[in-house]
Amino acid sequence: MADQRVVYQFPISHYCEKTRWQLDHKELGYATRNLLPGGHRLFSQLRAGVGTLPVLRDGKRLIGDSTRIAYYLEKHYPQVPLLPEESAQRRQVIELEQQFDRYGVHVRRWLYGQLLGRPEVMRAMLAPYALPGLVKKGLAPVIERGVAQLYRVSPEPVAQSQVRLEQGLALIESLIKGDPARYLVGDVLTLADITAAALYAPLLSPAGSPWGFVDETSLPRPVQAVLQGYRERPAGQWLLARYRYDR
Ligand SMILES: N[C@@H](CCC(=O)N[C@@H](CS)C(=O)NCC(=O)O)C(=O)O
Numbered sequence: 548m549a550d551q552r553v554v555y556q557f558p559i560s561h562y563c564e565k566t567r568w569q570l571d572h573k574e575l576g577y578a579t580r581n582l583l584p585g586g587h588r589l590f591s592q593l594r595a596g597v598g599t600l601p602v603l604r605d606g607k608r609l610i611g612d613s614t615r616i617a618y619y620l621e622k623h624y625p626q627v628p629l630l631p632e633e634s635a636q637r638r639q640v641i642e643l644e645q646q647f648d649r650y651g652v653h654v655r656r657w658l659y660g661q662l663l664g665r666p667e668v669m670r671a672m673l674a675p676y677a678l679p680g681l682v683k684k685g686l687a688p689v690i691e692r693g694v695a696q697l698y699r700v701s702p703e704p705v706a707q708s709q710v711r712l713e714q715g716l717a718l719i720e721s722l723i724k725g726d727p728a729r730y731l732v733g734d735v736l737t738l739a740d741i742t743a744a745a746l747y748a749p750l751l752s753p754a755g756s757p758w759g760f761v762d763e764t765s766l767p768r769p770v771q772a773v774l775q776g777y778r779e780r781p782a783g784q785w786l787l788a789r790y791r792y793d794r
Pocket of ligand 1: 612
């Protein structure tokens with residue numbers, strides 16, 4: 548029942564997007580509840596034993612972490628499966644889900660490295676919460692500092708994260724053999740595709756995704772060029788195709 552299933556989320560979190568996508572793919576109804584960054588831990592730690600979002604409530608059960616949620620959903624809602632039956636392919640999907648989850652950390656750090664400090668980022672982050680304007684104004688710099696600290700958004704780690712995220716793009720390209728129409732494993736969408744596409748999506752803000760609140764043309768030229776390069780290469784085209792055809 549949709550009202551018994553709730554995704555506790557930050558709307559612009561790419562890990563939350565991964566969980567929403569999986570639920571949507573399985574046509575499982577759900578409501579979303581936006582938790583306030585920082586305050587979310589009170590709920591997530593106590594109720595699901597994790598410090599992060601997403602947390603899924605399914606009836607009486609609470610499950611934290613997008614990977615655990617993914618396997619919970621595959622087990623309890625096997626319709627439209629996202630894990631192949633065939634064992635070699637299944638192993639590959641499981642491995643890729645783990646790998647792209649790790650690349651998601653680098654996508655986030657590199658992107659915050661380019662965007663943190665721009666007012667529209669905090670505006671987008673705080674938009675869903677019914678708080679007085681003055682409170683949001685006071686919270687924004689606190690959350691911004693928290694984000695920078697929590698995700699290690701400083702020049703050296705940000706530069707390293709760019710190298711790492713580009714390794715992930717190269718991995719996508721080797722799996723699809725350069726063809727944006729292909730899936731990562733086999734001939735159908737799997738958990739590997741959803742994980743990779745959702746976790747890289749903030750770089751390209753595909754239509755229908757919760758990003759795109761920053762006007763790319765207002766970014767420094769070198770950053771625009773990097774993003775344009777990501778969009779044009781086969782991995783970027785693949786990601787946009789996954790959003791167009793499978794999201
Ligand atoms: N491994 C976790 C990572 C989730 C994650 O990093 N979520 C971020 C938002 S993108 C979060 O909750 N950050 C707040 C925090 O760490 O306190 C998952 O797959 O669910």
